Structures are given as structure tokens and as C-alpha cells.
Amino acid sequence: MRKILISLSLLFFGLFLFRTVVELPERDKPDNPSQVYTASHYLKKGVKETGIKNIVTAISLNYRAYDTFGETILIFTALCSVLTIFKREKHKISYSMIDVSHFKSSIIVQTVLTIFLPFSVLFAFYLTLYGTNSVGGGLQGGILLGSSMIIFSIIFGSAKAMDKISYPFWVFFEGAAVFTFVLVGLAGIIFGANFLTLIIPGISASYQLLVSKVMLILLQIGFTISSMAILISIFFSMYREETQSASESHS
């Protein structure tokens, strides 16, 4: 009975989707309406209006900066929702029990990681700082940085990773993206223009490009730090909860 219902609903949805997808304009043709009207504007005038060579970053940080602002609030909300599920202690637990990682890894994995991880962290910094000239952007760099630190703490134990950054900084890092967006946006208001504008009217034209680039780099750095901190915080809250319950059941 259930299988008949499932297959009927699948058939119904499949027919529906098929009839919609056939109506879309053909892919891969340069005279699509989306190519002619919107994309050509961004591709031709993007570099002149914003000064950023990477058009995807130009759109997401300049033409559509409000959407990116909403996205920072979204990842922050995801972090808060996970933290309401797992409890979070302050840093007065002794780390002796979770010092050694529970994951038995061979010596090959550890050696490869000690060679590979510095390069991946360096690549993450490259993606952040060069996000305006080549591929990258703040978000990608932050996720790569967070994943590198998660791998590090899985294989090598979490005490060394957590010792590197002290606790008051963590609280700031998690909200870093939202902070930097609001600060850069307010800088626009202080100088007399709209919120989150990158062109400040009081400064002469030769400095404007420099100022806008500096603000963009600040935004990207904030985004990176925030994505990294959120990945790591979620991972550590799950990890800490599991090892705490394991140590409670042992003692």
C-alpha cells in the first residue's frame, strides 16, 4: 500500500517537473535572455564599476552585499541552534582525558598530515586575501581553514588545537562576520552615504579605489574568521560532549 502511494507521488512529481523543465530556454546558447540582459552588464561593466576582477566576488560583495550580510546572519544562527542542543562548558575542565585522540591512526596518516596541513592553511589565507583578483573569496577560505583545524584535532588530539586561541577571542571570532559587516556598513553611514556603501564621498577619486579595496579585504577576512570559528565550535561542542559522557560513564 505504501509503495503504491510512493510510486504514484513520484510519478506525479516527475511529470510536473518534466513539463516545467522543458519550457526553460536552451542551455549553452549565447543568446539566452539571461545572458543578453543581465550577465553581459555584469561582465562588461563589473570591473569598471567595482574595481574587482573576480566578477562572482564583485556581485556577492558589492552588487548584492545585503544578501551576503544575510548569509552571515544565517551561519551565526546555525551555530546558535547547534549550541542550544549541546551544552557548552567554560574552559575550566582539565584536558587530561581528551588530550589523546581516540582515533587510532597510523604513522603514515600522521606524517602526510604534518606535511600537508601547513600548505592547506596557507592556501586558505591565499583564497581570502586574493579573493578579489582570482578565484576564492572569504567563505571558501574560511571553510578550508576550519576543515584543516578539524582534521588536525581529529588525528592529533584536541588539547593542542584549543590551546592556541584563548577563550575570549573565541567569542569574538564566532560573531566576526556579522561584526565586520555591520562595522563596514556603519562606516558608510558615518561618512554620509548609504549603509554598506564602499564609495565614500568625502575622499578624492584617487584614494577611493584604495579605500574600497581595503574595506573589501576587511569584509573577506571577517567572513573567513567567522566560518572557521563556526565550524570549529560546532565540532568541538560535539566532541566535548561525547568525551564527557564517555568519561562520566567510565568513572
Added chain:
Amino acid sequence: MIIVLFLIGFYIVLAKPNLIKKMMGLNIIETSLFLLIVSIGSVKGGLPPIVASGKGPFVDPIPQVFVITGIVITLGTTIFALSLATKIYKRYGTLNLEKLKRAD
């Protein structure tokens, strides 16, 4: 192609009783939608939309911005769903939906 992926994900959400498999089915549905969005803006033989990378026809940059945002949204929902699944497993000891309906 995209329709096939979407229907596979949809079938997984409906038919499998394991909770984690349902969440993976949701992930597959969202991946198929990203494929749809990116394929709207593609051009044959197009280059990535970075002005310094050449002179040929560029791929449409707008769908890629939406897909970046979409990936973050998928990340957020998957993180939340998996942490809820962790808590359910710890409380009930099972992840099977049939058994969970009868328990407690």
C-alpha cells in the same frame, strides 16, 4: 538528469526508515537544485567569470553567487539535522523511524 537526481532524493526521503538516510536524501535534493541553477547560466566553451582569465565567452556569474549562498544554507540545515539525530540516538538508542514511533 536533474529530474532523476531530484526524484532519487525524494524517494530516499519518503521510503527509507533510517533518519540519517532521510537527511542524506534531503541533501541530494538540494544538490540537484544547485545543478539546475548553475546549468541555466552556462555557455558552451565558457571561461570562469574572472576578467583576467581570457577573452572568450564567460559563464554567467549570477547563478554561481546563488549557489554559494545555497551551499551555506544546506550546510546549516544538515548541521542542525545531524546534531538532532545525535541527541535522538543518545536518548532512544535507535534511529529507525518505525521503532521511534512506538517507543515512549
